[in-house]
Amino acid sequence: MGEPKDLRISFPPGFLGNPSATPRCTAAEFQAGDESQCPNASAVGVARIEYGDGIEIESTESPVYNLYPTPGYPAKFGFIIQKIAPVTIDAAINPNPPYNVIAEVTNASQAAFLIASEVTIWGDPGSPAYDTERGSCLKGGGNCPVSIDPIPFLTLPTDCSEPLTFGLEADPWEGSEPFKGQASIEDESLPAGALSPTECESLEFGPQFSAEPTSSQGGSASGLDANVDVTDAGLVSFGGRASSTIKKTVVTLPEGMTLNPSQANGLGACSEAELARESADSQPGDGCPLNSKVGSVEAETPLLENTVLHGSLYVATPHENPYGSLIALYMVIRDKELGVSVKLPAKVEADPTTGQLTTTLGEGAYPIPQVPVSHFRFHFREGPQSPLVTPEQCGSYEIKASFTPWSDPTSTFEESSSFDVTSGPTGGPCTTDPDPFGPGFEAGSTDNHAGRYSPVFMRLTRSDTEQELTRLSATFPPGLVGKIAGLGRCGEEAIAAAKARTGAQELASPSCPASSQFGRTLAGAGVGEVLTYVPGSLYLAGPYNGAPLSIVAITPAVAGPFDLGTVVVRLALDLNPITAQVEVNGAASDPFPRILQGIPLRLRDLRVYVDRPNFTINPTSCVEESFSALLFGAALDPFSGADDASVQLSDRFQAADCASLSYKPKIALRLNGGTKRTKHPALQVRITPRPGDANLGRAVLSLPKTEFIDNAHISNPCTRPQFAANQCPPGSILGTARATSPLLDEPLEGLLYFRSNGGERLLPDVVVSLHGLFDVVAVGEVRSKKGRITTTFNNLPDAATSKIVISLYGGKKGLLVNNTNLCAKPRRADSKLVGQNGRRLESRPVVAMRCANRKK
Structure with a gap:
């Protein structure tokens, strides 16, 4: 392999350094003259280097200093090889899972041909044990004590399930192909697993949880504020043990606190491709759409003193997310200055019956990174399109949280937080149970x-x-x-x-x-x-x-x-x-x-x-x-x-x-059958409305004086209960009826019945019972006035008809009987048809009949 140009060392997840453990050295101090002028308190270790010109090999030692980081990195370290070759190491957080630390050397100096190097980082840089090696004393001799807090610089993972594995990638200045490899921290000279984490199960774990909606009004749109706090004295106390980091969190809202349909108005979603475009230096909207944002997140870690990491909560594209679920969120934490980009999906489950919500962060293949966090704050936006709705009834409610540690994924730590609903919607009085109903x-x-x-x-x-x-x-x-x-x-x-x-x-x-x-x-x-x-x-x-x-x-x-x-x-x-x-x-x-x-x-x-x-x-x-x-x-x-x-x-x-509606229907009557006295003729009445006219509202028809009702046919009328049950006796059937309407594809057809009227009138009623797509019933009141039979249909339905035909049986079933010879002279009926608009048409139509010796 040629002379190295770029080196990239990946550390195991959870293997972390604390750049806040010591003071930092400025770039000017680090690069001043042949030797670094960095303060001794900024020394964090020793680099031992072998270098040469290809013939002779020399070795040297150099202090490693904690430098102010390059923009885009959370930490930086440096040392100088034999006064002429400064080497800087940028520490970054992997922007992809498992979000481990990556140390990078970029454009390594060619002033000295590097043969081998060994860099030792002290676990406690302030310890007196390193006074003789610290900073200027490494080469100048003597003791270099410092007065800094004994804060641990390195912390091992809190997960004991995997061996500690490091990765190395190297690119040469020229010639050979890049080198990639992995190595375990275990050394052949050590017992197997000697430096792997152990005793994780004994680590402390006790996150504190609090949460409450942004509104105390019942049945109202609301955001949510949730906080997770972790007190971890062991992390910043040399000789102590850090608490376990959080692997998974499950938050369950109380029943009645559900998703708000109002938020869907204008809401977007973030696809997996858009999420992939989120980076430490991306601008808002470059990745997840702005209209998919429903909240924000803040995170603090003891490893980055006085630093708050900010992020956003986005709605994930339904079903096209890591969980394939209808509802999911993406938590994206970004910091351009530190080069931090952490993206985690959260699964949201809504009970199909009650709507109760359970949100899981760190599920399955997407655990929360092994990074100690002292404070998490989740904020879901408030306002009319808040993502949540508070419970309707006033009272106290509980939000439950379950935390799973990396140290023991089989155990959970339960917490809860309560809140009160103190009023009804818009700040009014608390709703009653049941609520009022006045739509x-x-x-x-x-x-x-x-x-x-x-x-x-x-x-x-x-x-x-x-x-x-x-x-x-x-x-x-x-x-x-x-x-x-x-x-x-x-x-x-x-x-x-x-x-x-x-x-x-x-x-x-x-x-x-x-x-x-x-x-x-x-x-x-x-x-x-x-x-x-x-x-x-x-x-x-x-x-x-x-x-x-x-x-x-x-x-x-x-x-x-x-x-x-x-x-x-x-x-x-x-x-x-x-x-x-x-x-x-x-x-x-x-x-x-x-x-x-x-x-x-x-x-x-x-x-x-x-x-x-x-x-x-x-x-x-x-x-x-x-x-x-x-x-x-x-x-x-x-x-x-x-x-x-x-x-x-x-x-x-x-x-x-x-x-403005006209009303000029046509009416025609016809007697068929016997025309002599005592005969029972059949009667047909035909009404033909004009299109566009008012509908028929009332009809009064008086038959000629030649027609009486045969009392033999009115002894067995249908009762009202029989009619309602569709069980009228056959003897009560008087004839047939048919109505054609431009509103229907098929006409309505049915029978005429003699039906008792409850005693209001002497004679039974004539009832038209039509059937078809719908049933229609029209009741005609029958009276005998001045020797004439008069039937009145009041309150007819206001519905368009193109033809109405009513036919009374004749012969043995006939209701009517002649009291004289019908053919002696023309016979006229009296008709009064009233439209729904009040217009009337009165006429005396000639009753048509078949007479042998005169024109019909």
């Missing part, structure tokens, strides 16, 4: 003109002091309905697939077809003034829990760097059979999710937009109505709906400009 509710259409298509919105809100929302029932105003015709469906397979996908997958390629989407959502989660909003989509799906249709709310739970999967909430959708009002049945619907992968959502703001073009249409009645909602909140047990609180809320709604 906000608003709803409406963006354009309330009667009969127009318009987007519809709904919003649910709550404050931090209120119970969390768990589910909802909702009822739209009469007449505010959706056009189902032409709208696709999201199938069961697609819904199941959505539940199994990541949020990113769902965003890239929605599971449900676009033809089934009719709206969107925006969910705001978190606490305090700043929430994290996540968009979602609303799709129409098939039957669910007894309802004929369902709404599928699909939300890719992607917020900041976190992907919590795809949230699927299915809501049972039905139509009120009497009013045709749109209803969401909360009892048959899925609850709102409360926690995802250990992160409580804390839903505060839910916005629903039904905005598919030409989907929702306004009523044609301008009577004041309302949106209503029954909201449920988590009471004492947030994981059970058995004790949920509920509150009924409403928001006024009224359509406008109903008078």
